[in-house]
Amino acid sequence: MSEEHVKSALRGDLVQIHKVILTPEQRSPDIPACTKGVPYEAWIKGFLLEDEARIGDAVRIETFIGRELSGTLAEVNPMYTHNFGKPQPTLLSVGMEAKKQMGRGRRSSHEE
């Protein structure tokens, strides 16, 4: 995939748009200062309705349920990036310790 393709999209491509829903001034009065100081934003995925667009352009999309929405083009063919994380040293021994506690601990060969 070329760099150019990632920065631009054609009609029908899966893209993600960005919208500022409320500016800091427009936000609810009853929220902590750290939240009140930043805009209230949203990202939504759908299929591009413009013939061609680049990241940052104002665009329209058709969402998965067929609604038309508009916003700023944020990403093209957005990927799911969440993962399984790193093995956790604090958890790796839990099962073995529990089995030992139950008198079922498997002794390794060097202990025999």
Place this chain on the structure above:
Amino acid sequence: MKNDASYSSVMSRKNDILKRSVGINYQEFEISPLAFDYERMMNSCGYSLSDVQKIQQETGVGNTPLIELKNITELVRSVSSPGKGGRIFIKDERANPSGSFKDRRASLSVYHASRLGYKGVVCASSGNYGAAVASQAAKRGLKAIILQEVYDSRKVGQPEILEKTRTCEAYGAEVWQVTVGPELFYVMLRTLEETGFFSASLYIPTSVLGIETLGYELAQQIMKQEGRFPDMVVIAHAGGGNVTGTARGLQKAGDHETVVVGASVDLRGLHMASDYDFNRKSFTTAHSGFGIPFLTWPDRTDVPRNAARGLRYLDQYVLVSQGEVFYTTELLAKLEGLDRGPAGNTSLAAAIPLAQKLNQDQILVVQETEYTAAGKLPSSQLTFAEENGIEVRQGDPKDNVPGKVIVIPERVEQIHVEELDLDKIRRSYVKHAIEATGMHRPKEEDILFLAEDSRSPIEFIRKTLNSLNIEVLT
């Protein structure tokens, strides 16, 4: 004519928008600005328990296995006093179509929306409920819009919620990923107004009636297997629906004796609307940030009268720490061969110390599990926690500090529950009820309602009002 979309203007149209989107006229059930007829509201949609069972069968919801956790029970007994260590059973709710008990809630609400002629449903949920609504909508041929609080202002997303975006999109929903803030409600109102869709709120009667089958099934399953009802049922508690629906289901099965315990993950000290705190918690649901406020005032929600009213049903309410739940999740996989999501194991973590107090012939049922996936596993949650400056270590879970330190227990006997004083919560509930409804001079009917709604004696309500210097009109 296009409606004014400004924050204040949309919020001022709140009641009209909600009335149209849930098809319920809440005024019908009101006795006073404070009191209302709860049972009449619950019965108003006209679904009996057997209707709900039939509706759920159509989309493959319910009838989940009940599994005895013999190995965890044995482990618990190894650290209990002689003769102690009740038998632990778990209801494997992960067997539902989208992987959690939330399918029960969504199934009835989505069916109801379809029956009333709505073309689609809108749901504000960052958790399993959103996935359940998307899944049920797919099966019933309705459109679904799921609104999720996902990101902080750096666009860093909680992995468990990112997984929920993926799964909702897998079911064909339009997903709005928004930043932290209570304005999610504003987005919901605007979306409902623009689409005319049904609001699949967690707090409408159908969303709670759908869970009654869970309590009913587990009581029947234990009865069939053991010839009696369970001694204790432990239920993860957040907005109150899980406790309310399950307890009502137990009662409908004829089980009025079982001790109903609510359990939440302790996140006290973290502000739920804080952009800064948002990614310093590993649990996005079943935590005290919802659990406590929803008990002290259930009507702080997106409908005028919440159908989920935990205080009516709880016998005990306990907190466990994040580290204890991760540890328990690991135990469930290693000892019982059940690799399940951590949030669904909140009640199992609480069950470990609770079972130690029960006799060996007593039965404790943990009433849920949930699916697990990338983003949900303890390893992905703890990796994310460390990336966000949280210290993760082994030790005594009493040293856990929400938002700062996650302590994974070294041994099973270190798991403990902190029991919260329900009377203190009831007093706070009374105070909130008076303040929120402006009923500073309540009448007898209000006293009766407060007593019923908090499951406390009338005398207790009078004393509480007295301590708040509130005069009762006779």
